[in-house]
Amino acid sequence: MSEAIKDVKGFSKEDEVILSPTQQIIIKFKSNRLAMFGFWLFSIIVAIVVVTHIYTTVTGYDFSYTDASLKNLPPSLKYPFGTDKYGRNTIVRVFEGGWISLQVGFLSTFMAVTIGLAMGAIAGYFGGKIDAVIMRIVEVIYSFPFLALAFIISAVFRDQPAEFRLFVIIAILGFIRWTGLARLVRGQIMSLREQEFILATKALGIKKRNQIMRHLIPNVLAMVVVTATLTFAGAILNESFLSFLGLSVTEPIPTWGALIAKASSNSTSLRTFWWIWVFPGAMLFMFIMSINLIGEGLREAIDPKADYTTKKQRKAKKAAKKAEKKAEKSAMKEVV
Amino acid sequence: MENKDIRGSKTFLEVMMPYINYLGKRLLSLIPVLLIISVVIFILINLMPGDPVMAMLDPEKTAAMTIEERNQYVETMRAFLGYDRSYVERYFIWLRDTFLKGEFGYSIRFNKPVNQIIGAYIGRSFKVNIIGFIFAFLISIPIGITAAVKKNKFFDKAVTVLTIVGISLPSFFVALLLIMLFVIHLKILPFSGMSDPRGVVPDWKYLVLPVTVIVMTSLASLIRYIRAAMIDVLQADYVRTARAKGLNEKIVIYRHAFQNALIPVVTLIGMWIPGLFSGAIIVEQIFAFPGMGYLLNQAYNYKDRAVLQTALLFFGLLTLLGNIFIDVGYMVVDPRIREGKVK
Numbered sequence: 001m002s003e004a005i006k007d008v009k010g011f012s013k014e015d016e017v018i019l020s021p022t023q024q025i026i027i028k029f030k031s032n033r034l035a036m037f038g039f040w041l042f043s044i045i046v047a048i049v050v051v052t053h054i055y056t057t058v059t060g061y062d063f064s065y066t067d068a069s070l071k072n073l074p075p076s077l078k079y080p081f082g083t084d085k086y087g088r089n090t091i092v093r094v095f096e097g098g099w100i101s102l103q104v105g106f107l108s109t110f111m112a113v114t115i116g117l118a119m120g121a122i123a124g125y126f127g128g129k130i131d132a133v134i135m136r137i138v139e140v141i142y143s144f145p146f147l148a149l150a151f152i153i154s155a156v157f158r159d160q161p162a163e164f165r166l167f168v169i170i171a172i173l174g175f176i177r178w179t180g181l182a183r184l185v186r187g188q189i190m191s192l193r194e195q196e197f198i199l200a201t202k203a204l205g206i207k208k209r210n211q212i213m214r215h216l217i218p219n220v221l222a223m224v225v226v227t228a229t230l231t232f233a234g235a236i237l238n239e240s241f242l243s244f245l246g247l248s249v250t251e252p253i254p255t256w257g258a259l260i261a262k263a264s265s266n267s268t269s270l271r272t273f274w275w276i277w278v279f280p281g282a283m284l285f286m287f288i289m290s291i292n293l294i295g296e297g298l299r300e301a302i303d304p305k306a307d308y309t310t311k312k313q314r315k316a317k318k319a320a321k322k323a324e325k326k327a328e329k330s331a332m333k334e335v336v
Numbered sequence: 337m338e339n340k341d342i343r344g345s346k347t348f349l350e351v352m353m354p355y356i357n358y359l360g361k362r363l364l365s366l367i368p369v370l371l372i373i374s375v376v377i378f379i380l381i382n383l384m385p386g387d388p389v390m391a392m393l394d395p396e397k398t399a400a401m402t403i404e405e406r407n408q409y410v411e412t413m414r415a416f417l418g419y420d421r422s423y424v425e426r427y428f429i430w431l432r433d434t435f436l437k438g439e440f441g442y443s444i445r446f447n448k449p450v451n452q453i454i455g456a457y458i459g460r461s462f463k464v465n466i467i468g469f470i471f472a473f474l475i476s477i478p479i480g481i482t483a484a485v486k487k488n489k490f491f492d493k494a495v496t497v498l499t500i501v502g503i504s505l506p507s508f509f510v511a512l513l514l515i516m517l518f519v520i521h522l523k524i525l526p527f528s529g530m531s532d533p534r535g536v537v538p539d540w541k542y543l544v545l546p547v548t549v550i551v552m553t554s555l556a557s558l559i560r561y562i563r564a565a566m567i568d569v570l571q572a573d574y575v576r577t578a579r580a581k582g583l584n585e586k587i588v589i590y591r592h593a594f595q596n597a598l599i600p601v602v603t604l605i606g607m608w609i610p611g612l613f614s615g616a617i618i619v620e621q622i623f624a625f626p627g628m629g630y631l632l633n634q635a636y637n638y639k640d641r642a643v644l645q646t647a648l649l650f651f652g653l654l655t656l657l658g659n660i661f662i663d664v665g666y667m668v669v670d671p672r673i674r675e676g677k678v679k
Contacts, residue, residue, distance in 0.1 A: 034497065140372050143655040147617050151636050152380040152648065159385060237506060241618055244508050245633065260508060270512065271520045281509040289504035296500060 025222070028301035031310040035297020041290035045283070049098035056096055093254040094280050098287065100248070100255045104170055104239040109232045111174025112181060117224060119178065120185025121212050125193060131186070138179045146176050147241065154247040162249045169248050173235045181227050188220045222302040229295035233288050240284055256284040358667060362660045373652040374434075378427050381645050389414045416442075434649065441642030445634065450646050454631070458650070461616055461627030464543060468550030469608065476555055480562025481597075485589060487567055495559060502556025511549045511622045518545065546623050550616070554608075561604050565597040572596070599670050606662030609654055 019027070029035055055061070083089055123134040150172050157168050192198065193216070201211045242248040243257030263269050263277035270277070300308070309317070389410055401409065414420050418429060433439040440450035483495040518524055526542055569575065570593055578592045579585075617629030624630065628647060635643035 034500075136369075139659070140369050143369060143373060143652050143659070144376075149380075149648075151632065152377075152384070152644065155636060155639070156380060156383045156385070233504070240506055241508070244618065245621065257508075260512065263512075270515060274516070277512060281506070281512065284506055285504055285509060288506070289501060292500050292504050296496075 021222075025298075025301045027310065028308050029297050031308050031313075032297045032300060034293050035301075038290040038293025038297065041286060042294060045098065045287050045290065046102065048095055049102055052092065052095035053099040056092065061092065061096075090259075090276060090279060093259060094256070094283055097254040097256045097259055097280055098283065100166065100243075100253065101236045101239055101284070101287065103166065104173065105232045105236045108170045108173035108177065108235045109228055111170065112177035112231050112235075113224060113228050114178075115174070116178035116181030117185055117217065117220075120182035121189055121217060121220075123182065124186040124189030125208075125212050125216065127190070134182070135186075138182055141176065142179045144176065146172075146238065149176070150238075150242055150247060151245075154242070162253050166249050169239060169242060173238055177231050177235065181224065181231065184223065184227060185220055188223065189216050192216055192219055226295060226299045226302060229291060229298060233291040233295065236284075236291070237288055256280040260284075355664065355667065359660070359664055362663060366656050366660065369656060370653065374431060374649060375427070377645050377648045377652070378430065381641050381648075382423060384639065384641070389419055430645070434646070440646040443635075443640055443643050445638040445640040445643065450642050454643075454646060454650075457626060457628050457631045460625070461620070461629065464546050464620075464625065464627060465550065465616060467543065468547045468554070471547065472551045472554045472558055475551070476558035476562055480559045481566055481589065481594060483559070483563045484566030484570060484597075487570075492563075495563070499556040499560050502552070503560070505553065505556075507549055507553045508618050508622055510552055511545070511619060514545055514548060515622075542623075542625070546616075546619050546625050549619050549622075558604065562597065562601060565600040566593060569593045569597045599666065602665035602669055603662050606658045606665060609658035609661060 029039075119134050119138070123131040150169070153168060153172055154165070157165055160168070189212075198211065198215060201215050206215075239248055239255070240257035240260075243255040244261045246258065246261065248257065249255055259280035260277045263273055411420075418426055421429070430441070433441065438451070440454065442448075443450050443453060446453050479495060483492045486492050519526070570589075572593075575588060575593050578588045583592075616627055617632060619625070620627045620629040621633050628650070631643060632647045634640070635647060
């Protein structure tokens, strides 16, 4: 026993370092195998999509280019995801389709988080009439059936160019999605407001704006990040719903939802041209799953009560078990 | 026994009175919100490009007319549909017809008043969703409880991973995979629609796939919710007390813990009510199942304004009722909230 004495959880004196909350969160996240799997999956998909987008932009790839001789080819070495009924290379379309999802996801989440955080913080901090007004607004927006609303708004902007429609979709998603976050932030801030450190900031005469920005918001930020991850996944899923119904960005720009919708119109194309919908479907599924895994990992990481084992500890445990077994075996041999 | 004595001294109506009062108050507070929603719907509908009167003209009917006759015809149609009035006037007429008379306008797609068609669509959506809802609950409750009881064991970890996979599956992708399996390869279920025109395939077979998709896509979040609620409750002091009393573990889990875990689950049912219909837009579209979601999609494609605004208002009202259901549900299952709100 050359190592230092360890306590129940397997920590020794050397482990007694003081970590900032952020460092703790990072360590916890890194030691979560599922979360790390999600993280790598997410990074790979984002990298592929971004590289494809840069490639298509630089080379001026024409998405409306059709070639009748290459119609409906099944996956092969030259066309790994096959070609569609206009003879277009599906792999490029699938990877490029993620670009719309990424844009929608990031921008609408950014919008939702900004509005939600601001509204929630204001409602929670000031309370009273301001709170009542904001919460009524939240209730009204919350009562809007999202898909149905997106339907009509999309119909209003039906004749606009694709880029404009993209921003409309982002705006709808961002605008609909801030309410949940606002409720959450408001609840947290209302309880934080009553605590001593805010009394101290008041006694020190710190401006209200700084009380909120510097003292209250940092305390809810971890929770906001977790919610934002889920909002992100939700936004991408919703965009795919819309493009599946043909309400998002339309041809020739590919989106995952629209690519899947193409094949689903009748059972013949569903069966014969499976590569057209299976690949974008799988991409969409993996992308959303990776975000959800990250969100789940973050949620566990910010929970101070959650137990975790680091990679090092797992390895040590495995080694210890192995050694134990070995010792047992040799002991058995000796007995024999 | 003791509970019975307290309630026994009151009549049923006396016991229910606070609930009815609260429900009444909540229903009243719904009116302004509903009005705002109706204004937004009205504005959006009228921003839609295209002339609804021109859209409903029957080309065969108008082809033989002279220009004057045609204009005359258009004008009468315009007056019939009420489009000759100002926007403000039309909004109030719409409001009056919808809420006071219960008339939802005239559908240009079906050439019938909306009242006559919408009931059947709501009913069909309801059928699919209620069946799905019951199945989802029956499956998710035992799995959620078992996962919570066996927290951090293999079963729980497997459930956690599977539920993350589940919440990430887009419903249309699931639907296509199911069609691939059951319709195309096994050939045991029909592709789409709601009944067989020849009457060979029984009607229930058309329900199987939509219901399965609804169950599959909602199962994961239900299980996660129930598991989280159960884990919270199992850590409570009264569960420890129940165990310390030497109660049977089954009674501890199902009687003491699960009843309390139901409180957050009430929220889930409330959120389900609007999702019941709007979530089905995609599913109904894929299976061409004529429910509310399908109707909305059709109305959008045909620019059928009367149907569109009725359907939208219906979805909005449903969401509001869902919120009220959550509050009243909390009151029913949680005595702490009941005391607070009734007084």
